Amino acid sequence: MKIGRREIIGFFLMLLFVGFTVSGIVLIDVVFTVAPFTIYGYPIKITMNLGFIFILLGLFMLALLLRVSGKR
Numbered sequence: 001m002k003i004g005r006r007e008i009i010g011f012f013l014m015l016l017f018v019g020f021t022v023s024g025i026v027l028i029d030v031v032f033t034v035a036p037f038t039i040y041g042y043p044i045k046i047t048m049n050l051g052f053i054f055i056l057l058g059l060f061m062l063a064l065l066l067r068v069s070g071k072r
Contacts, residue, residue, distance in 0.1 A: 006068060006069075009068055010065060010068055010069055013061050013062075013064050013065040013068065014065055016057075016058075016061040017058050017061040017062045017065060018058075019058075020054045020055070020057040020058035020061060021054070021055060021058035023051075023054045024050075024051045024052065024053070024054030024055035024056075024057075024058055025051065025055070026051070027050045027051040027054060028049070028051030028052070028055075029051065030049070030050040030051060031047050031048065031049050031050070032047065032048060032050060033045045033046065033047050
């Protein structure tokens with residue numbers, strides 16, 4: 001059985017999907033400040049939820065995986 005380029009790409013995307021999803025679930029409560037800066041003298045902090053970002057990346061990898069596997 002020959003392993004083609006699509007199978008390797010699919011396997012890599014599957015690993016990324018699983019990795020991002022698991023790390024997103026583990027880090028769902030981790031919030032960090034991206035860039036504290038000031039606008040008109042008022043301090044503004046931009047905070048991001050790290051788990052949510054990883055879950056979004058995992059869903060993006062799943063969409064790519066489905067798109068690659070659907071073109072056979």
